[in-house]
Amino acid sequence: MDRARRAAAALLSVSLVLPSAAAAYAGSTGDGAAGGSTQEGSVVAAQAAVRPTVAPSPEPVLRSVGAGLTVDPAVVSTEIEGELSNAWLGDSVGLTIRDVATGEHVLDRNSDSALTPASTTKLLAAAAIVSTLPMDQPFRTRVVTGPEPDQIVLTAGGDMMLAGGRGDPDLVEGHAGLGDLAEQTAASLGAEGLGTADHPVRLRLDTSYGEGPNAPAGWTDFWLSEGYAGPITMLGMQQHRAIPYDPSPRDPAQAAAIRFRAELTDRGVVVGGGPATEVPRLVAPPDATVLAEVESAPARDVLAEAMASSDNGMVEQLARQAAIADGAQADPAAVRDWVLQQVADYGIDTTGVKLADVSGLSDGSSIPVRVLADLLILGADGSHPELQEVLGALPIAGYSGTLWDRFALDSQAPAVGVARAKTGSLPGVTSLAGLVVTRDDRLLAYAAIADGVGRDGTSGLEARSVLDSVVAELASCGC
Incomplete structure (x- = not known):
């Protein structure tokens, strides 16, 4: 398919x-x-x-x-x-x-x-x-402030079907988009004078929500590598859902974070790290300020x-x-x-x-x-x-x-x-x-x-x- x-x-x-x-x-x-x-x-x-x-x-x-x-x-x-x-x-x-x-x-x-x-x-x-x-509630993906002033944190919330760019509210798969999240983030950072050449930001990834093994013990590496199943992830893109002979990335959350950094860059935000550099992980502070948020379709539709x-x-x-x-x-x-x-x-x-x-x-x-x-x-x-x-x-x-x-x-x-x-x-x-x-x-x-x-x-x-x-x-x- x-x-x-x-x-x-x-x-x-x-x-x-x-x-x-x-x-x-x-x-x-x-x-x-x-x-x-x-x-x-x-x-x-x-x-x-x-x-x-x-x-x-x-x-x-x-x-x-x-x-x-x-x-x-x-x-x-x-x-x-x-x-x-x-x-x-x-x-x-x-x-x-x-x-x-x-x-x-x-x-x-x-x-x-x-x-x-x-x-x-x-x-x-x-x-x-x-x-x-x-069943009527969505899953939320957020960007929040990090523990250091120049850090922002992409925070998983259970949506593994994010669009890479803009979301489509008429769809379930790709209902919310990393592009929309980046646009909100850029606006919030701009209001604070961050994300510029003089004040770049560092992106971090928080996957602590629902964190656990990426597969049951009975799933073989063959099933994952051949696309019969994708890793259990609380953050991912719809284009990375596994189908036979078209497997998911080994780390869908990391792949989403790298794409999010690219979406920020496209919107003029200066972010540390190269285009394919792994985004470091950390757990966002409990009192972090929410800079941006997108919602999936309701859980019943997911x-x-x-x-x-x-x-x-x-x-x-x-x-x-x-x-x-x-x-x-x-x-x-x-x-x-x-x-x-x-x-x-x-x-x-x-x-x-x-x-x-x-x-x-x-x-x-x-x-x-x-x-x-x-x-x-x-x-x-x-x-x-x-x-x-x-x-x-x-x-x-x-x-x-x-x-x-x-x-x-x-x-x-x-x-x-x-x-x-x-x-x-x-x-x-x-x-x-x-x-x-x-x-x-x-x-x-x-x-x-x-x-x-x-x-x-x-x-x-x-x-x-x-x-x-x-x-x-x-x-x-x-x-």
């Missing part, structure tokens, strides 16, 4: 608030990245070739949902039996289908089995994030972008911010444990859940499909309004996010525009969890994981298509 398409994709992250199950459809990429050791490079390359890409911004397509007619579990089982027995899924498959209005288990196959979830793990992370972070694009680093970063706000530590293991506790606090039985990270990229995670469906039900039935922020971020079948180029077969057309889901893909794994409207206007929640799929690209594509067909059968079901 090139940079222009990714900028267009940022428009997908406008949040769709779903007030109840009856309105859950009145209103999204890459998944957990494939990867492993260097020896697995051929597998990774094959998987990367079939990874979903983020769609351009679609027009609204989802329709309102009425109460609809209840479904007959026996008919549903008959309709999808062929798909569930398809050899492309392998021999390790979990599926649950639930009636949103009643909570009834329409169909369960290995729904309590702990399976590898891939990026559907992000549903748990998102559910934890919305329980703590104020979360929606993270979910629509299945950005591993961004989901980990948002979860870290939420965990810290709730009193937890910043290290990935503490954030992982915090997410699991937040999910349990919704009243969900987390038996069988094991999280190696909160994005689904690391080896060692397992989640029963029952847990994914439980979260979807709690959001769609209106009992936990905060979870509606999560549902509003799910891609729409055939239109947006990781689902924009799926459901392409004629037999899968019934699901286009009437299903949405969080996808997941790793070598040997495909998963899908979301909501779908039946032909009789009944809203169903579903979660499916197949983690015994062949590890080549063809097997991944075919297994993914089988799951699409399952959802299409539900959409077309007059049952």
Whole structure:
């Protein structure tokens, strides 16, 4: 996905608030990245070739949902039996289908089995994030005075999608810009007679906000170096977000600081240090004067972008911010444990859940499909309004996010525009969890994981298509 398409994709992250199950459809990429050791490079390359890409911004397509007619579990089982027995899924498959209005288990196959979830793990992370972070508040990047009179400090505040120049308030990605921040800073310095040839300033970088390891222990250097995930950072530019084969800088905050110095220079501010000289780090004084400040889009829109694009680093970063706000530590293991506790606090039985990270990229995670469906039900039935922020971020079948180029077969057309889901893909794994409207206007929640799929690209594509067909059968079901 090139940079222009990714900028267009940022428009997908406008949040769709779903007030109840009856309105859950009145209103999204890459998944957990494939990867492993260097020896697995051929597998990774094959998987990367079939990874979903983020769609351009679609027009609204989802329709309102009425109460609809209840479904007959026996008919549903008959309709999808062929798909569930398809050899492309392998021999390790979990599926649950639930009636949103009643909570009834329409169909369960290995729904309590702990399976590898891939990026559907992000549903748990998102559910934890919305329980703590104020969704209407932005993340702020500031420039403040330093401990010495000629110092100014660029201070991280959680925005990793800053534009390099001017921001665009109509976008989520690049909503705020380092150019805007530099312009404000230049004005403040000019008023004080600083930033001139006689009184140059020295720029410093404060990354103490949310500071911690740049990756969970399970992320290999290969994943970072190949762009399947970017470092966890509280300051970065939208152009440096990781995509496969186009990795982030090793230190996105430092890269942003160097760009900020260039933006200051362009505005006539005399700043010490050469164009590529590393900006020294320090912690700004607690009583520092704010010289400039820019704000990201609201947190709900940032979360929606993270979910629509299945950005591993961004989901980990948002979860870290939420965990810290709730009193937890910043290290990935503490954030992982915090997410699991937040999910349990919704009243969900987390038996069988094991999280190696909160994005689904690391080896060692397992989640029963029952847990994914439980979260979807709690959001769609209106009992936990905060979870509606999560549902509003799910891609729409055939239109947006990781689902924009799926459901392409004629037999899968019934699901286009009437299903949405969080996808997941790793070598040997495909998963899908979301909501779908039946032909009789009944809203169903579903979660499916197949983690015994062949590890080549063809097997991944075919297994993914089988799951699409399952959802299409539900959409077309007059049952």
